[in-house]
Amino acid sequence: MTEPEDDDAPTVALFVTCLVDLFRPVVGFATIRLLERAGCRVVVPEVQTCCGQPAYNSGDRADTAAIAQQVIAAFEDYDYVVVPSGSCGGMISRHYPELFAHDPDWHGRAEALAAKTHELVSFLVDVRGMTGVEARFAGRVTYHDSCSGLRELSIKAQPRTLLASVDGLELTELEDAEVCCGFGGTFCVKYPDISNAMVTRKAEAVGRSGADTLLAGDLGCLMNMAGKLSRSGSPVAVRHVAEVLAGMADEPAIAAASDAAKPARKG
Amino acid sequence: MDVTSSAFKDNAARALGDAQLQRALGNVEHGFVVKRRKAADALPEFDQLRDEAREIKAHTLAHLDLYIEAFTDKVEALGGQVHFAETAYDARRAVVDICRLHDAKTVTKAKSMVSEEIELNRYLQKKGIRPVETDLGEYILQIRNEAPSHIIAPAIHLNRDQVEADFRRVHKHLPADRDLTEPATLLGEARAILREKFLSADVGITGANFLVAETGSAIVVTNEGNADLSQTLPRVHIVVTSIEKLVPTLDDASTLLRVLARSATGQDMSVYTTLSSGPRREGDPDGPDEFHVVLVDNGRSSMLGTDFQDMLRCIRCGACMNHCPVYHAVGGHAYGWVYPGPMGAVLTPSLVGVDQAGHLPNASTFCGRCESVCPVRIPLPKLMRHWREDEFARHLQPRAARTGLGVWAFFARRPRAYRLMTGVAARSLSLLAGARGRLSRLPLAGGWTRHRDLPAPAPHTFMAQWKTRDGQ
Numbered sequence: 001m002t003e004p005e006d007d008d009a010p011t012v013a014l015f016v017t018c019l020v021d022l023f024r025p026v027v028g029f030a031t032i033r034l035l036e037r038a039g040c041r042v043v044v045p046e047v048q049t050c051c052g053q054p055a056y057n058s059g060d061r062a063d064t065a066a067i068a069q070q071v072i073a074a075f076e077d078y079d080y081v082v083v084p085s086g087s088c089g090g091m092i093s094r095h096y097p098e099l100f101a102h103d104p105d106w107h108g109r110a111e112a113l114a115a116k117t118h119e120l121v122s123f124l125v126d127v128r129g130m131t132g133v134e135a136r137f138a139g140r141v142t143y144h145d146s147c148s149g150l151r152e153l154s155i156k157a158q159p160r161t162l163l164a165s166v167d168g169l170e171l172t173e174l175e176d177a178e179v180c181c182g183f184g185g186t187f188c189v190k191y192p193d194i195s196n197a198m199v200t201r202k203a204e205a206v207g208r209s210g211a212d213t214l215l216a217g218d219l220g221c222l223m224n225m226a227g228k229l230s231r232s233g234s235p236v237a238v239r240h241v242a243e244v245l246a247g248m249a250d251e252p253a254i255a256a257a258s259d260a261a262k263p264a265r266k267g
Numbered sequence: 268m269d270v271t272s273s274a275f276k277d278n279a280a281r282a283l284g285d286a287q288l289q290r291a292l293g294n295v296e297h298g299f300v301v302k303r304r305k306a307a308d309a310l311p312e313f314d315q316l317r318d319e320a321r322e323i324k325a326h327t328l329a330h331l332d333l334y335i336e337a338f339t340d341k342v343e344a345l346g347g348q349v350h351f352a353e354t355a356y357d358a359r360r361a362v363v364d365i366c367r368l369h370d371a372k373t374v375t376k377a378k379s380m381v382s383e384e385i386e387l388n389r390y391l392q393k394k395g396i397r398p399v400e401t402d403l404g405e406y407i408l409q410i411r412n413e414a415p416s417h418i419i420a421p422a423i424h425l426n427r428d429q430v431e432a433d434f435r436r437v438h439k440h441l442p443a444d445r446d447l448t449e450p451a452t453l454l455g456e457a458r459a460i461l462r463e464k465f466l467s468a469d470v471g472i473t474g475a476n477f478l479v480a481e482t483g484s485a486i487v488v489t490n491e492g493n494a495d496l497s498q499t500l501p502r503v504h505i506v507v508t509s510i511e512k513l514v515p516t517l518d519d520a521s522t523l524l525r526v527l528a529r530s531a532t533g534q535d536m537s538v539y540t541t542l543s544s545g546p547r548r549e550g551d552p553d554g555p556d557e558f559h560v561v562l563v564d565n566g567r568s569s570m571l572g573t574d575f576q577d578m579l580r581c582i583r584c585g586a587c588m589n590h591c592p593v594y595h596a597v598g599g600h601a602y603g604w605v606y607p608g609p610m611g612a613v614l615t616p617s618l619v620g621v622d623q624a625g626h627l628p629n630a631s632t633f634c635g636r637c638e639s640v641c642p643v644r645i646p647l648p649k650l651m652r653h654w655r656e657d658e659f660a661r662h663l664q665p666r667a668a669r670t671g672l673g674v675w676a677f678f679a680r681r682p683r684a685y686r687l688m689t690g691v692a693a694r695s696l697s698l699l700a701g702a703r704g705r706l707s708r709l710p711l712a713g714g715w716t717r718h719r720d721l722p723a724p725a726p727h728t729f730m731a732q733w734k735t736r737d738g739q
Binding site for chain 1: 276279280283436592593596597620629630631632633635636638639652654655656657658659660664668672675676678679680684685689690692693702703704705706712713714715717718719720721722723724725727728729730732734
């Protein structure tokens, strides 16, 4: 990693999220590249697993609090915490303080961490003042606004601002872009039929958009939509927005086959 | 009505396979959403009004006992009566007792969800009194013997051709070759039939959108004028409503009315907004001889002082369900009781018990669209989460889900063990997927893979790759 020369560079702790860690490591590396380009020094605290959302949304407050305390302790000493996910970012910045509302020992620490925790793209634009990126991506792209990022963190214009600066990229808006894709964490396996009805509508809208690539800022939603598009035989490629913004969209798209598995092309 | 919320999954599966229903639900998904958006955008102070509306309701609930008392005194001073009903049974009894005093044979009814909640029609019929629903949607449901599927558009689950078939089946005295292809002709036919009922009814029952403590008035809004005819023509008017409808003043009611119709149908105001304050006075050209308010509690007062007090701010606009992707997918009947959608997912467990209605607060992705349009800013996802916490504490969730969560939490709390486990998972799942990049079937993940592929993990986790690079 090439560290910025600037001694005033803020130190950003990357909270990579459990899904990026396991399913899409390239998003973590893309995030680091973008943060460095935004003049930050990046560290990756080793004590990180998950933000605790699966427990929180299942009503298990004790486990949620234990996981949250672990995150707070591991991340509170840095200038910023950046998360390539609106959902996990919202968990830390909106829900941790609520979780410890009646715990005088932890509430202040949760509030302090919440205040410096940001979703990646909104951090780049709103905090670091980035107005464009140096990246090239030839393709017609559409964007799904993931619910937590949109409604908890007001992320709407920021990704579009940065995508507009990508050389060769044409953005076409998705019909009902603000409607949930049906992922919902454990919802998609607890109520698979309803989740399927929702993601089917989303996949149909993606098809109507005419885009060849679907982007979003949350891996849960992306895996859900990519899984559905793949199952229904759609050729649309699905990627995390950070991959495109960082110029790292060269590995196979989410749920797509690697070159070795593709039928050999003529010529 | 019977509570079938515990069969939510089966109800939902049936709804998803019902082509007629799916066609009808398309109207909710786009019609209401666009209309609300336009109405909200046209009023610069709309969001500020939502704050005011929230404050009015929050203040009233904090002093509900005082406002109920003030309202009761005012109604009595005007010559009316207030009957406090602690349970649904008490409420049904109160209505029937009044009907019997007047030897009522037929009652006309305007749409009232509280009357659905207390199963008023079934009870009236059992006691030999004939209720006639006069809201067009409710009238259609009554002849179909169905429950409402939406709190402001009760027959939204039906298509025009289904209604035409019902009218031909029931209105046998009308010419068989009449033209009913246009919605307006259906409306005209219902209007002619209902007009006779209005004139012959002994008692009229309405709900109330608001009860004004300052004036002792019940306010009801409709687009059809059926509540006006139900309450002014018969000798007796009974308002069946619930305690959280109280507001302090007429000004407060005006503020709430400004957000109600805009949130509901996108109208600036409903077509009819009617205040009734006591029985007919000397010199009044019309109005009932008697004015009764049956004030239903039915579990609401036990929500006061708890996390769920916020839910009592609800003004029943239906915006939450109009914007809910789960409601759009399965419709209102799947929720299995009177109140569907996000507001039902919070209110139903409060009123019938979370042991019966536990699915409802779980069947949400927490997308937050309901809260973002709620005119009184009820934190609906947060309240659904509170129900999940209650279920978790009482071990009401399925055992497999709890065990899975426990195993996951064990590792999530132990980063080193977690790394080992995710490392193994990444390698094996990635091997299993090979170059295809996805898994179309996976043991224990049927909920996911039945409908979609599972993107394969990378062979090495981010943390493992990072350590290799960073370790140098």
